[in-house]
Amino acid sequence: MRAKQQGRAVTGPASLTFLGGAGTVTGSKYLVELRGSRLLVDCGLFQGFKQLRLRNWDPFPVEPRSIDAVVLTHAHLDHTGYLPLLVRNGFRGPIYCTPPTLDLSALILPDSGHLQEKDADFANRHGFSKHKPALPLYTQADAERSLRQFRTLDFGREHEILPSVTIRYRLAGHILGAASVELVHDGVRTVFSGDIGRFDSPTMPDPETLPLADHLLVESTYGNRRHDPKSPEDALAEVITRTSARGGTVLIPSFAVGRAQALLFHLQRLKAARRIPDLPVFLDSPMAQDASDILCRYPGLTRLSEGECRAACGVARYVRDVEESKSLDVTPMPKVIISASGMATGGRVLHHLKVFAPDRRNTILFSGFQAGGTRGAAMVAGAEAVKIHGSYIPVRAEIANLPMLSAHADADELLRWLKGFERPPKATWVVHGEPEASDTLRHRIEEELGWPCRVAEHGGRAVLS
16 A cells, blocks of 8 residues: 555554644644555645644645545635645545535635735735745645546445545535545544534535444534524625615625625525615625536535526626726725635735725625634724735724624534434544634533543544544
């Protein structure tokens, strides 16, 4: 096996090492070492706080060539965004995912490389980087090369991906193509929750409950919170109506995949019911536009018919040209702009923020979880200024957040999903959450379910017996 030939030999009992997504909501990477082989579940970028982002530049903890395969839960960058670097540094195995995850990754990964190249170029031209020269973590070409190693697997079927190692994908909700993973080796069943979606979502299916697991990794993004029960359409209508009344623009930083499409769905319903002023809606994210088209190709994996999906996506004017994007910033009329990224970490939304954040008439409307260390988290917490492209931009606009639009299950929904298991796992690890959220969920699992449970630590290792 490759793990013996290129890198240290994998011996002893099967084990699991937490290389990311532990103590933080970003950088998900879980290394499974079996007799003679290595398997990586998810391969995400660290985002947010600088000390986390710097981990992206560290040498990978094991030789990339020694990894036999990667299994992805879904397409978001915090689960896939390190793949181009892993491939560039020598990983040559297959990357398994569901068919929609491949389609979405083909948008997200090259875009990530392209943005990193643009940001490095911008920093070099304007001289605000501490590095001379500033370099991208990886390039668009690196990302496109990594896509050649993707292999798709259908939901619900057992697939042998290595000798005597099988996986089965289960619907996780969350976004199109998102999955929980059942990994079986030597009779041992390890379940990776991935990101669990909402129950009773108007657009996505309920997360599928699983019957059995010997070992379980469960996410905890909202492990210490319950989502606001208020209707997202009521909340959206209130924000848009009051902003329009003062002659302002509503700027919505949005994740291009999943969140942007949910926003379009709700905006279309509000417009059809005449519950908001008839403002123009602009979707200023080419990737979000392409993701919307992909969503409509998979009606069997959403709650929407193709017609409903097309109607939702048709509510907005698509802005692809950079010059047209710039023109939105000088047009005085009230409007709604949806632009990536969702935590204001990069992309076109930064240029809009520089224009709209200083004006009290406007609203910057976030639509879900904001990871610590991001501009989104800072603004939601009340920051009076945020640093963009080397300069501090005053924040005088109204800042609002609609956490009920999150695609992550809240604490009660996570417990609902966990109660689907027929018997307690031998061991449960809480992952993918800020420390307080993870520990709160751990406590609830121990107290309400009576399961043995631990919060995963970065770099920690567990035996899978």
